[in-house]
Amino acid sequence: MSGPRNAQDRLRRLLVMLPWLMEVGQVPLADVARRYGMTESQVQKDLELVAMCGLPPFVDEMIDVFVDDGIVFVGIPRLFTRPLRLTAPEAFSLLASGRAAMELPGADPGGPLGRGLDKLAAALGEAGVATLPADTSRSDDTAGVVVDLARPALTDDLAEAAASGDELSIAYYSPARDEVNDRTIVPRHVFVESGNWYVLADDGRSGERRTFRIDRIESAAPTGRAMAVDETVAAPERFFVDADVPRALIQLAPDAQWVIEEYPTDEVRPLEAPVGWLEVRLPVSSDRWLAKLLIRLGASVRVVEPDDAGAAARVLVERVLANYGQT
Amino acid sequence: MVDRVERLTNLLALLLETVEPLSLTQIAGELEGQYPEADLARRAAFERDKAALREIGIPIETEVVNGGPYAGQTRYRIDRRSYELADLDLAPDEMRALQVAVAAVRTGSGLGQDAIWKLGGGIGDERPAVSAVVPDRPELPIIRSAVAARSPIEFSYRGARRRLDPWGLLLRGGFWYVIGHDHDRQGQRTFRVDRFDEGANGIDVGPPGSYERPPSFDPRAAFPADPKQIGHTTDEGIEAHIRISPIRAAAVEREVGSERVVARDEDGIVVTVPASNLPAFRSWVLGLLEHAVVLEPPEVRAHIVDWLTDASVEPMR
Numbered sequence: 001m002s003g004p005r006n007a008q009d010r011l012r013r014l015l016v017m018l019p020w021l022m023e024v025g026q027v028p029l030a031d032v033a034r035r036y037g038m039t040e041s042q043v044q045k046d047l048e049l050v051a052m053c054g055l056p057p058f059v060d061e062m063i064d065v066f067v068d069d070g071i072v073f074v075g076i077p078r079l080f081t082r083p084l085r086l087t088a089p090e091a092f093s094l095l096a097s098g099r100a101a102m103e104l105p106g107a108d109p110g111g112p113l114g115r116g117l118d119k120l121a122a123a124l125g126e127a128g129v130a131t132l133p134a135d136t137s138r139s140d141d142t143a144g145v146v147v148d149l150a151r152p153a154l155t156d157d158l159a160e161a162a163a164s165g166d167e168l169s170i171a172y173y174s175p176a177r178d179e180v181n182d183r184t185i186v187p188r189h190v191f192v193e194s195g196n197w198y199v200l201a202d203d204g205r206s207g208e209r210r211t212f213r214i215d216r217i218e219s220a221a222p223t224g225r226a227m228a229v230d231e232t233v234a235a236p237e238r239f240f241v242d243a244d245v246p247r248a249l250i251q252l253a254p255d256a257q258w259v260i261e262e263y264p265t266d267e268v269r270p271l272e273a274p275v276g277w278l279e280v281r282l283p284v285s286s287d288r289w290l291a292k293l294l295i296r297l298g299a300s301v302r303v304v305e306p307d308d309a310g311a312a313a314r315v316l317v318e319r320v321l322a323n324y325g326q327t
Numbered sequence: 328m329v330d331r332v333e334r335l336t337n338l339l340a341l342l343l344e345t346v347e348p349l350s351l352t353q354i355a356g357e358l359e360g361q362y363p364e365a366d367l368a369r370r371a372a373f374e375r376d377k378a379a380l381r382e383i384g385i386p387i388e389t390e391v392v393n394g395g396p397y398a399g400q401t402r403y404r405i406d407r408r409s410y411e412l413a414d415l416d417l418a419p420d421e422m423r424a425l426q427v428a429v430a431a432v433r434t435g436s437g438l439g440q441d442a443i444w445k446l447g448g449g450i451g452d453e454r455p456a457v458s459a460v461v462p463d464r465p466e467l468p469i470i471r472s473a474v475a476a477r478s479p480i481e482f483s484y485r486g487a488r489r490r491l492d493p494w495g496l497l498l499r500g501g502f503w504y505v506i507g508h509d510h511d512r513q514g515q516r517t518f519r520v521d522r523f524d525e526g527a528n529g530i531d532v533g534p535p536g537s538y539e540r541p542p543s544f545d546p547r548a549a550f551p552a553d554p555k556q557i558g559h560t561t562d563e564g565i566e567a568h569i570r571i572s573p574i575r576a577a578a579v580e581r582e583v584g585s586e587r588v589v590a591r592d593e594d595g596i597v598v599t600v601p602a603s604n605l606p607a608f609r610s611w612v613l614g615l616l617e618h619a620v621v622l623e624p625p626e627v628r629a630h631i632v633d634w635l636t637d638a639s640v641e642p643m644r
Contacts, residue, residue, distance in 0.1 A: 011336060011383065095471070097434060100431075115421050124475060144496055149498075191459065292613070
């Protein structure tokens, strides 16, 4: 574990540590280190340093703290008894995390998280980071941050299975092959990223741990078997390895430009002609996905690269038109 | 020379304790031997310290003396009320719930943990079975503070300068949006925050208390029509019937709700969904490709056929 080592970070950490130490009075050094993600020697060094701080005539008694035999002792506090207020980025990060957690399966709006967030929102909407005329905050219980992680209905069942270790039999739709297959999985972790919900699961067919998109799971039923819960599983560090995904270069008419709001892009540049059009380079998860996008955009898109995207889309268009009795 | 942490701590203590604002000469006198003797070096060292304290969020106030023998001199202090965190009065279970929330949500910055520490919590060692990845961007705290303070913001977006009264931030579909009243367009507008041309540096924040937020404002409802939300709207108007093939039937039924299924047989299901917002409707139907066929009304069916016919001729060379 590594602690903060530049002067600024050390002071920042001390300013949160001191008020807590003053409150508890006496605590094992090891507990302090664990609590703040530092080594024991880092904590000891910084506490010994801060104990020497002070102003005449109060040098030595301003911050009355010492470490003896692995225990931190704190005397009568004089300074730094209250933590520093939240910075704007800290306030935002905590609010966003709390609001996102409220959107996860199993969250209870009337529970402790909901109540804690209400208190936080009240403080941050009023005086936490900004001074605000008293009357304008009344109608706002969000403190400016709303998180919407709308989830497919099966998400809750999968989260429950991940918590209990239940094996499930699922029907999974593969868009690349356009078919539904039955598989047996043991869900390990459920997560949401970039607007999509996924389950990380042990896949009975391949014997490997795979990630499945939950909105492509058509049905899920317990097999009656249960495996040991693996609590070490977390969401993959970086799920989208964008660099590995092929790119397309397309041109968008003004009415098609919602595309750049909805999907990740590498590059967006205005075209000289036609006026108002944009040229956009974007990652393409599959040929079928690109073809589908082109069809949805109709005459409002032109594809520059890859060369064969137009032909692939045309094949799909013919297939859809056949449904309408037009060929 | 003393350890920089020691000098920073002493400077902080001095500015918190002082009743009257202090000049640099007075500060250097109080912190004897900790700042360089030479004027320029002393000023440079003090400016670095001041910047360091401000960067960790310490509100150092400055005032310039008017008149008298020290006219023009700058003096410094810290107001304890704006330094100290207001007591949120969190119950132990509420504190713990926030801690678990921070453990279950990855934002990339780790600042949620710093906030937990300030509020008196520790490190959540629990590993929830469910987690979320929430993008963190430097623009967001600035905008959120502006919303809370009712300050207008100015930024450049796709090459144009925009003036906005921000009403709220919304995370949806993996992107952060700011919604508010656009002064130039004279109406409600939505902007994707990661598309601001100059990032956080390009945002100018106006004076607080400059506007009122509409009392009934809800960012979820204010968002432009989303094809995926189709079927959840209650507005009256055109209802279209669509046949969904068996392979996608279960997914579509989950999406629009069983009450919208009007027929069910071995060829799949027929659902009824609003088609008043034609572009959104079309986008949704075509997203299902050959697994969805519009049965009625005839004008909507014809629209889809025309759209596909045009698409197959013109755009894809």
